[in-house]
Amino acid sequence: MPPDDALVTCTDAALTFGRDAQAVVAVHGANLTIRAGDRLAVVGSSGSGKSSLLHLIAGLEQATTGSVTRATDVERSDIGLVFQNDSLIPALNVAENAALPLILAGHPEKEAQQAALTALDQVGVRHLADRLPEEISGGQAQRVAVARVLTQAPRLILADEPTGRLDHASGGRVLDALLAAADLTRAALVVTTHDPSVAARLARRRTMRDGRLLAPEETP
Ligand SMILES: Nc1ncnc2c1ncn2[C@@H]1O[C@H](COP(=O)(O)OP(=O)(O)OP(=O)(O)O)[C@@H](O)[C@H]1O
Numbered sequence: 148m149p150p151d152d153a154l155v156t157c158t159d160a161a162l163t164f165g166r167d168a169q170a171v172v173a174v175h176g177a178n179l180t181i182r183a184g185d186r187l188a189v190v191g192s193s194g195s196g197k198s199s200l201l202h203l204i205a206g207l208e209q210a211t212t213g214s215v216t217r218a219t220d221v222e223r224s225d226i227g228l229v230f231q232n233d234s235l236i237p238a239l240n241v242a243e244n245a246a247l248p249l250i251l252a253g254h255p256e257k258e259a260q261q262a263a264l265t266a267l268d269q270v271g272v273r274h275l276a277d278r279l280p281e282e283i284s285g286g287q288a289q290r291v292a293v294a295r296v297l298t299q300a301p302r303l304i305l306a307d308e309p310t311g312r313l314d315h316a317s318g319g320r321v322l323d324a325l326l327a328a329a330d331l332t333r334a335a336l337v338v339t340t341h342d343p344s345v346a347a348r349l350a351r352r353r354t355m356r357d358g359r360l361l362a363p364e365e366t367p
């Protein structure tokens with residue numbers, strides 16, 4: 148039985164891409180419970196399966212074997228994912244991109260726009276509000292994607308290498324914003340990273356190695 152405060156539970160969850168000779172096991176039977184208020188870093192080198200694990204938790208991918216279960220009161224829309232790669236809508240400007248979750252949820256445009264500007268400010272890119280995604284840098288786009296999830300205020304925030312393309316100072320600010328937003332909205336936060344100094348800022352850490360999510364005691 149998952150604990151009472153569990154949001155998402157992975158039980159021997161595996162994810163295989165392709166089949167037969169082409170099969171790539173991105174995640175081997177992972178066991179993980181994400182609870183309300185969690186602050187978890189998933190650390191691992193490139194190709195170790197961090198994004199794949201996050202996509203399983205988000206419900207974007209279905210476990211090939213094993214299971215990923217959400218608590219009965221957790222909807223998929225309660226989980227916000229900051230994608231590792233560009234996920235902004237090219238035809239919308241930065242503010243519109245950041246406001247999108249609230250617009251889609253039916254909030255008045257003015258309120259959504261205000262929330263978007265606040266979130267953009269938190270990650271230091273409010274001055275880019277009127278630009279199109281093609282007019283900003285990759286690192287700036289990553290920060291807009293973080294702002295978008297802050298606007299959504301989900302119960303579980305999944306951020307896939309949110310500091311991967313940022314210098315130390317900007318990365319620190321993005322992490323500050325994610326931690327502050329999670330505190331404010333009492334959300335759980337899971338961050339993938341290969342940067343030990345980012346991982347050190349989260350209370351709990353797990354390592355992925357070659358598709359295996361190592362046990363807590365195996366994480367340095
Ligand atoms: N759609 C896919 N089809 C086939 N193989 C995939 C697919 N997505 C990922 N993989 C493979 O699964 C493994 C894990 O990839 P994943 O993207 O989860 O790693 P990662 O730890 O996030 O890496 P990075 O730090 O570079 O982002 C890799 O071997 C990768 O090549």
Ligand SMILES: [Mg+2]
Pocket residue numbers: 197198199231307308
């Ligand atoms: Mg990845």
